[in-house]
Amino acid sequence: MDFDFSDDAKALREQARKFFDERAGPAVARASMNGDATFDAQLWQAVVDLGWTAARVPEAHGGVGMTSEAACVLAEEAGRSLAPIPLAQALAATEALIALGTPEQQARWLPGIADGSVVAVTGWAEGGTASPAKASAKVDGGAITGTKSPIADLAAATIAIVSAGGPDGPALYIVDLTGEGVGIAAVDTLDLVRRHGTLTLTGAAADALGSAAGYHDWLDRAAILGSFEAMGTATAAMDMAVAYAKERTAFGQKIGRYQGVKHKCADMYIKLELARAHALHAAWAMEAGAPELRQAASAARVASLDALAFAAEENVQIHGGIGFTWESDCQFYYRRNRALVAALGSRNFWADRLVRSLEQRNAIAA
Known part of the structure; x- marks a missing residue:
């Protein structure tokens, strides 16, 4: 079975990556960190104008009506760019309203989320x-x-x-x-x-x-979106580490030629690809309403947190002493790693949830 995204979702990813490469990134993150504003209002308005807050909102409520793939790729690119805007939160809130909201609740809040007049967290x-x-x-x-x-x-x-x-x-x-x-x-x-x-x-x-059952269904969906956000951040940390290993010279040669550094970069890539496989499976399960949604969401959450933690920490290590300084951009990925770990429950919670879902599946199969 092919779990890869559709051509439309891939096109949206390319558009989002190009936009965030031009309008976000470590320099914008540092400006946000050093400033007093709670978020980047200009960047947020540009995102609203592009229709990304409306991506998952049904057409009946003023949205674009795209599939959950759109939310996944937008979450990934927002995570990759460190964008100081509430896009990831808006996507999670939209998913809750779509999955659980009454027609009245959807009519009241979704049009505002779509046009940016309502910011939901x-x-x-x-x-x-x-x-x-x-x-x-x-x-x-x-x-x-x-x-x-x-x-x-x-x-x-x-x-x-x-x-x-x-x-x-x-x-x-x-x-x-x-x-x-x-x-x-x-x-x-x-x-x-x-x-x-x-x-x-x-x-x-x-x-x-x-209901209470609906809350847990939403947790699974939010975990999938969070796994894509974490993968985006992990990818940026890995890319930063690899780029530095290619240019940093020590003892007469680029540090990327040393076996120990090569292994660190290779391990980052392997963990990230494992997380991506789980996340793509989970995204399919969310869109298809598959019975293994909870299992797939939990596995994606655990794998993405592992990949992000490893990439963020190894990025600092590969940069050496400078990686620990305030002037280094390594801190952004390490800090975001710690925030995303705490954003939707601990890794232990999701690992236990994965085990419970596997036990339930095996009990049904038996």
Whole structure:
């Protein structure tokens, strides 16, 4: 079976890569890190004008109506470019509304996401918890109380789709951030390019989005998008390391000629290709609604985190002492690695989820 993307998706990837190569990258990331703005508003408006926020939105709601492949390639290119914009969050929120939203909810929010007037983010974390399967925030009579932190791109957001506990486990709720009972504050994280925030909800109006089972289905979809974002960042880190190995001279020759450095670069490539195979399988499962979606999503999440962690760390090592300095761009990929690891639950959570899904599959087969 061929899990590769369609020609349309490949064309979108080429367009996105060319755009982000011209408009984003380490230089823009450094400017964002050193600046006071919460996100790059000009870059975000350009992305909206290109129709990428509308890519997954159905035509009936003012979107383009593309398949989930489009969201995957856009997430990958956004990750590769380190773009300081809420695109990855918007894609995850759109997926939640498409998969779980009622016709009324979709009609209310999707047109705004498509035209950029609504910036949507998602949030499940509550401080130190590593498991998205738990939530301390509670909903009573349509009002939500609790704290979600950290949430990437929160300061730029109009609505937040957050998890809250219920009798059957956590479920998703839509919160209008312009309403009462909403508090937003900046929070420091290791990622200095994509700003994060703390969302404090005190009896804020919350609109239920699907069920507890639907929440876990969305987690699988968000994990797939996150795996492509991680692969994009890993690819950029690997490319940076290989380029440096080709130009850095030590003891009279390029360091890329040393066997130890060659092995590091080869291992980065192998881990990345393994992650890509898992991610492509997961993307197919998401689009096809295949029964192995949870297994494929979990495997893609684990493999992509492994590839990113290895590439980000080895990129620093190959650069040697300069790789640890503030002036080096290596830090951006290492920092983003740590942020993406925490963005949707720990690696251990997803490894356990993979094992559970395999056990369930084997039990059914037996």
